[in-house]
Amino acid sequence: MRTKLLxxxxxxxxxxxxxxxxxxxxxxxxxxxxxxxxVVEIYEAKDGSLAGRVTExxxxxxxxxxxxxxCSGDRKNKPVKGxxxxxxxxxxxxxxxxxxxxDPASGKVYSVKVTPTDAGKKLDVRGFMxxxxxxxxxxxxxxx
Numbered sequence: 001m002r003t004k005l006l007x008x009x010x011x012x013x014x015x016x017x018x019x020x021x022x023x024x025x026x027x028x029x030x031x032x033x034x035x036x037x038x039v040v041e042i043y044e045a046k047d048g049s050l051a052g053r054v055t056e057x058x059x060x061x062x063x064x065x066x067x068x069x070x071c072s073g074d075r076k077n078k079p080v081k082g083x084x085x086x087x088x089x090x091x092x093x094x095x096x097x098x099x100x101x102x103d104p105a106s107g108k109v110y111s112v113k114v115t116p117t118d119a120g121k122k123l124d125v126r127g128f129m130x131x132x133x134x135x136x137x138x139x140x141x142x143x144x
Contacts, residue, residue, distance in 0.1 A: 020116035026140040052086030070107030080104045
């Protein structure tokens with residue numbers, strides 16, 4: 001009996017050890033240039049959803065300390081570094097969705113779907129308006 005229980009626990013261990021979650025630090029990769037743009041920390045918000053903030057700007061056409069000049073509301077002319085750009089996503093199967101993502105370069109807010117891939121080392125981040133088919137995807141890389 002103990003042998004069977006031990007075997008079941010050992011079989012369950014790899015699945016738990018490799019659970020894919022977007023929580024952590026990610027290097028964003030520009031989908032057009034394929035160059036690193038920033039570092040985003042994805043974390044659990046107080047309401048249990050996931051959110052993400054820019055912790056570092058690696059490359060910007062607007063200098064080392066860009067502001068969100070095209071944003072509206074509270075984000076208008078605020079520094080991109082430290083800004084929450086992803087919010088309200090919740091797990092649904094193997095993806096996190098239902099939230100929104102801000103593109104600080106354009107000031108536009110999109111619906112978002114986030115899918116961990118490559119054993120959690122990569123994150124496909126799809127921003128879209130209306131239907132998921134009408135959007136674009138960036139692949140972010142997990143930071144060690």
